[in-house]
Amino acid sequence: MRRLPISLNFRPRLLVTAGLLALALGACDRTRDAAGAEQEALVYTHSTPQAELFVEFDPLVTGAKSTFAAHFTRLSDYKPVTAATVDVILSGGGAPTERFRVAAPRAPGIFAPTVMPRATGRRTLSIVIAAPGLQSRHDLGEVVVHADAAAALQAGPAPGATEGEIGFLKEQQWTTDFAIEAVQPRELRESVIAPATIRASADGAAEIVATAAGTLRASGRFPALGDRVARGQTLAMLVPRLGTGTDVASLQAEFATARSQATLATADAERMQRLFAQQAVSHRRLQEARSAQRVAQAQLRAAQQRVSQLGGGSGGIALKAPVGGTLALVPVANGAAVEEGDVLFHIVDRRELWLQAHVSEADAARLEQPDGAAFELPGLDAPVEIRAGDNGRLIGVGSMIDPESRSVPVIFALSKPDPRIALNQNVQARVFTGRARTALSVPVGAVIDDSGQRVVYVMRGGESFSRVPVRLGLRDGNRFEVLEGLKAGDRVVSRGAMQVRLAAATPEAMGHGHAH
Structure with missing residues (x-):
């Protein structure tokens, strides 16, 4: 099973301060040296197809307690896991496997297993969650169990660690319409934009x-x-x-x-x-x-x-x-x-309606073999898409440029249309030309128009995001092709991007603190 990349960050203890931990978890041992200096927390974000893990904990020290703040999100609806068993597993390094379990969350989505390692050295860290309808193993790689607090402090932060400049807590993500999507190559259909009219079929x-x-x-x-x-x-x-x-x-x-x-x-x-x-x-x-x-x-x-x-x-x-x-x-x-x-009655057979698009002569040559169309209507949650061979068919493509409109008619039939679609309604349609190419893409809802610049928000860690300008290409239904700004594997906010933007613009409006 393919896993998404792990994001490992070392950062100052802004989110796992003693006061916040005491509020939600109770007092726990802190990693300090002899002079009382605190070590930075370890922060991991890791996803499987079923769940996302965002976890923070003190560096591990032999014989010392480190209480994990493990946030688990169910990716089917991006809501917190409310009932589960969580195991923290330390293995390898020539020492016996150590397992630390917690059977219930301290708060919805937040599990707090306490880990007290017995063996010193390099260990492999895994966190496993088992819940109704959810089994997810998160292999976080190698960690060091230090001999004492001084050794942990001396080790310092991990090199090359990165972090987003926008904070948006898990508790905020869970209470909004929010989702994350990994950017991957997809097949996208080319299309041309054309004004169109909804009309009855010729014999309907x-x-x-x-x-x-x-x-x-x-x-x-x-x-x-x-x-x-x-x-x-x-x-x-x-x-x-x-x-x-x-x-x-x-x-x-x-x-x-x-x-x-x-x-x-x-x-x-x-x-x-x-x-x-x-x-x-x-x-x-x-x-x-x-x-x-x-x-x-x-x-x-x-x-x-x-x-x-x-x-x-x-x-x-x-x-x-x-x-x-x-x-x-x-x-x-x-x-x-x-x-x-005088017209007395007008009868329409609504079992099939026609979309008549007028493709400009500048785009007419791109119509190789039109295989569908899409259009948006006020009041409908998603664009209406006509797919030839599925919920519609191609009636025909004109072979002559209209001398007045300088356009070519393209007509598609739509079967069993939504009753909210009105006849003679003018819409802006996308006619799919029959050509396709593989490219990176993001959902339309992920893109924000920020003062004329198209941007998306990329998750750098479970609660940290970056604003990334993008250059977009063609649109296929509810997806945009991304020409510049993202790479495969980047995790973008696919729903809730406006909330992240608000968090960046007015952090005080999004709340403070962390309910660990």
């Missing part, structure tokens, strides 16, 4: 318009905005205005006339058939009678179909939904007077 929307001037009548409950309707469902009745030639009386009269003419034409055709059989009329006369019969029957069917559209007590023309979906627009009400051509 329909408008019902008035075919004649008249009055709307409900055929039941009058439809309302947001109602689901089925294909072929009658939404309302349009009662044409009298005097237009399409009123109810005229339609009924046309039907009666057509029925009478069809009856007469059928009788005449039958009579001609009998006379032709007796060679009393010519074959041409028989054909003329049959043709007249067919015309009369067609006129009857048309009149019958028009009359069949009448319904309700007052009659009318049924307005039926040509597609199933949701009513996105209902600008009329029951009893409203409408004119020919």
